[in-house]
Amino acid sequence: MPEKPDTAVTLTHRAIGLRTTDPEAARELLGVALADDTGYEPAWRWLAELVTDDAERRFCLDRAFAIKADPETDRARRALRRVAPRVPREVRDVVEPPRPEPVVPVAGRRKRSGKLVALGAVVLLALAAVGVWTATSRAGGEPVRVAVVAGLTGRDPAAAADVERGVRMRVDDLNAAGGVDGHPVELRVYDDADQPERATAIAEEIVRDGKALYVIGHGVTATSLAAAPIYRAAGIPAVTPSASGSAVTDSSDWYFRSMFGDRTQADFLAVYASDVLKAKKVAVVYDDTASGRSAQAAFADSYRGFGEVVAALPVTGDPRAAVDRVKDLGAPVLLATEERNGVALVKGLRGAGFEAPILGTAALGTKSFHDALGGATRDLHLATPMAQDSLSGPALAWSEEFQRRFGERPRWHAATARQALNVGLHVVTKDRIGLDPAAIAADRRRLRDGLASLKDKKNAFPALLGPLYFTANGSAQMPVSFVTSDGVRLVSTPVQLTTHEPGSPQALAAALADGSVIAVGDRYLTRRQVVATGINLNEVRDLDTRDGTYFVDFFLWLKYTGPHAAADVQFVNAVKPDLKLGQPLRDVTGDDGTYRLYRVADRFKSGFEFRSFPFDHQHLRVVLQNRTQTADQVVYVTDKEVLDQPAEHHLRSGADAEATINDIPNWLATSARFFQRTVGSSDALGDGSAAGTADGIYYSQYTGEVEIVRDTLPFLIKNLLPLVLLICVTYLSLFFNASDGAAPVSMGVTAILSTAVLLNNVTSQLPSVSYTVALEWGYYAFILLAAGCVLVAMLRKRLAGLRRDAQERRLSRAARIGYPAYLVAVLATYLVVFA
Structure with a gap:
């Protein structure tokens, strides 16, 4: 019978037979068996039994478990988990030796594997970079440093606090959203206490620090004039949000103003006094400060062509002395004072029986001034950059957010300070200013030049209170709004003024001849009819998200003085392009003007945004606009009846106070807001005779907006x-x-x-x-x-x-x-x- 050849199996059996009598020979046989078949698991297990060293035993058990995952083997391995494995001498020849370091790339399959590993590493690095970018999504890099200087402990600390709040609120929102082109905005706030000496020291400190790209401030004319030469010499642009003195921007081509200046304010006040109030004589009471003197001088110059300034009285101490001098003049009085003196003057005049209208400059056009007067608010006419009842949609949303954060409505100072910040950051983005600390002088120069390039409506920055652009001397070109008291709050006066841009010399001559346009210095103003507008929603239903349409039922009322063209409106977002108001439910005209009430029930449309679907918020709007009258002729503002109502009242049906306005399944109505805005084209659209065609044709719109959210759960x-x-x-x-x-x-x-x-x-x-x-x-x-x-x-x-x-x-x-x-x-x- 032929002899069978030795195999790993037979050799292992022979080794098992020798394990007690000759363990060394048994180990040698197991080494031979594994040389014949390194994948024979029993040979590894028996070799683990015969070796005397734990390190060698751990090696054999690891090899056996790698071939067959036996639980017994695994338990034995884990008992030796703290021992480093070592190769037994019997199997050194059958264990793969260590490889040398590769000198050249390995071809074939391993090369492809290396490429895959490299690709995987690149992908992991990219994902890590995305993760780091996401985790640090807040702005990074070189900051945009802005200095803010206000009289936080000065004559009007509440106004200065609103300057700081308005800027801080915007900076917080910007940085949370990633900054300006990835650069965070960093504020450096200074308090000059409205003292020129302190303002000078702070301006010098800002120059020495050398890091601020531009300055927002100072708060009043005197401090701005003190700091202006220092900023000009150092080449640092500055934008004041509240110093109206003409000399501030006249004296420096590095100083700008984000509100109107005294010359603009004086022109509007002069025309308002002469054309709206029909005053032939006006007395002026002013603070004996740089701000007061500038406002008084500008008004006297503007009013010279309309009437006589019968008295110009500075307030140097007790305001009652001025009250005694003007109370018997019988002429309207203009107050160019700060709030503290203004309250004393108005109360004193009304208490002394003074019946004539009282006008005030923008320093008095605030809610705090109105509230401090108590009941002495009759026949009050105040200039302001911001009327609360005529805010645009973005401005209204900002005002409401400001109130949520700080517990009170913002003064106009917060809005103009925000504009001062935004217009500078707009130029940084538009002109791609690099923010290299080594090139800050060049960056400041480019910023100044960028601000100066905003010189007309076509190049204007879309700011919170309307298009922001500057005159040749750096003052904002914006209209002056007028507000009066309704006994509870300040509301827009029935007649406003706006700047008229003539389409042609012939059209201008005709408008001057018929009195619709008034010349004051080198400026032309025209009267603008103010329509107090109210919307009371009854029902919102039948939402179709596919085509963006919905049904709205609501009451609409219009209150105005003057021609009935104010009621000739169209709904620009109605599904039916010819949707008309129809006959009014009520039509009353009396000494106080006209009141018309309508009911409208039809389908409207809006553009919806679904990026957040199904967590999206949609806005259902009703937008009306005059058919023929431009924004220079008529403007729609929110009626005080709407302002008097709490926000939750707007979500109750006007037809049934027990019902909600929302009848859209699976949606919740969260808010209803009402605001005006101005829209139009910077082109005259071929109409050379239309009012304001030099910079295009613009129309006033009024919007009722309901915000709805999906019932997500x-x-x-x-x-x-x-x-x-x-x-x-x-x-x-x-x-x-x-x-x-x-x-x-x-x-x-x-x-x-x-x-x-x-x-x-x-x-x-x-x-x-x-x-x-x-x-x-x-x-x-x-x-x-x-x-x-x-x-x-x-x-x-x-x-x-x-x-x-x-x-x-x-x-x-x-x-x-x-x-x-x-x-x-x-x-x-x-x-x-x-x-």
Whole structure:
């Protein structure tokens, strides 16, 4: 019978027989067996039994477990987990030796593997960079440093505080959103106490520091004049939000003003006194300060062409001396004083029986001044850059946010300070100013030149209170609004003035001849009819998000003095282009003007934004505009009856006070707001005879806006429940046996296809949009997760086929942990972004 050849099996059997009598020979035989078949697991196990060193035993057990993941072997390995493995001498020749460092790239499969590893590293680095960028999404890099100087402990600390609040609020919002082109904005706030000496010292400190790109301040004329030469010599642009003295910007081509100056204010006051109040004589009482003297001199110069300034009295001590001198003149009086003296003068004049109108400069055009007067508010006419009842939509939203943050409505100082900040940052962005500390002098020069280039409406910056651009001497070109008291608050006067831009010399001559345009110095003003407008919503329903239409039922009333052309309005966002008001329900004309009430019920349309779907907020608007009258001729402001109502009242139906205005299923009405805005074209549209055609034709619009939000929880329960079930089923696929790869793969593919169908069903209610909405990202995240489960199932099956049981178990365990972790990360992202 022929002799059988030795194999790993036969050699191992012989070694087992010698293990007690000759263990050394048994180990040698096991070494020969493993040289014949290194994958024979029993030989490794028996060699582990025969070696006397724990390090060698650990090596043999590791090799045996790598071939077959036996629990007994694993327990023995774990008992030696603190021992470093070492190769026994019997198998040194059969263990793969260490490899030298590669000198040249390895071709073929390993080269491709290296490329894949490199690609994976690049992807991981890119993801890490994105993660770092996301985690540090706040602005970084060289800051835009802005100095703010105000009289925080000066003559009017409340106004100065609003300057600082207005700027700080904007900077906080900017930095939270990523800054200006990625650069944070850094404020440096100084208090000059409205003292020229202190202002000089602060200006010198700002120059020595050398870091501020520009300055917002100072608060009053005297301090601005003290600082202006220092900023000019150092080449630092400055924008004052409240110093109206003409000399501030006249004396320096580096100083700008984000509100009107005394010359503009004086022109408007002179025409208002002569044309609206029909005054032939005016007395002026002014503070004996740089601000007061500048305002008095400018008014005297402007009013010279209309009447006589019968008295010009400075307040140097007790204001009652001025009261005694003007109370018997019988002429209207203009107060060019700060708030403290103004309150004493008005109360003193009314208490002494003074019946004539009282005018005031912008320093008195504040709610705090009005409230301090108590009941002495009759026949009061105050100039202001900002009338609360005629704010535009963005300005109204800003005012409400300011009140939420600080507990009170903002003064106009907060708005003009915000404009001063924004216009500078606008130039930084528009002119791509680099913010290199080594080139700050050049950056300041470019900023100054950029501000000076804002010289007409076509180049204006769209600021909070309207287009912001500057005269040749750096003062903002903006109209002066006039407010009066309704006994409770300051509201716009029935007649306003606005700057007239003549279309042609012939049109100007005709307008001057018929009195519709008034010349004052080198400026032309025209009267503008003010229409107090109110909307009382009855019902909002039948929302169609696909075409952006909805039905609105509401009452509309108009109050005005003057021609009835003010009531000739159209609805610019009505589905029917010819929708008219129809006959009024009430039409009353008396000595106080005209009151007309209408009811409108029809479909309107708006452009909707769905990027946050289904967490989106939509705005349902009703927008009216005069058919023929431009913004120079008529303006629509919010009626005081609307201002008197609490915000929650606007959400109750005007037809049934017990009902809500909202009748849209699955949506909640959160607020209703009413505001005006000016729209139009910078082109004259071919009409050379129209008023204001030099800079285009503009119209005043009035908007009622209802904000609605989806009732998200029921929506998510209804639309995401199938997805939740798919998530659970897909997770179960990770618990199948590794060898059964077909079922998990099939489950993952089915989940992907089902998710695509669900996504199409959920988004079918949206119009065709070119961007990805929020809910789609969630579905895409699950599709990626399901695809990952398919890949894991395939890899597990491959590892099981190669008998790499340990690697398969590690992959399975990682997938089962990573799956819910991934879901939690996606959910957390949605909570952070949309909560």
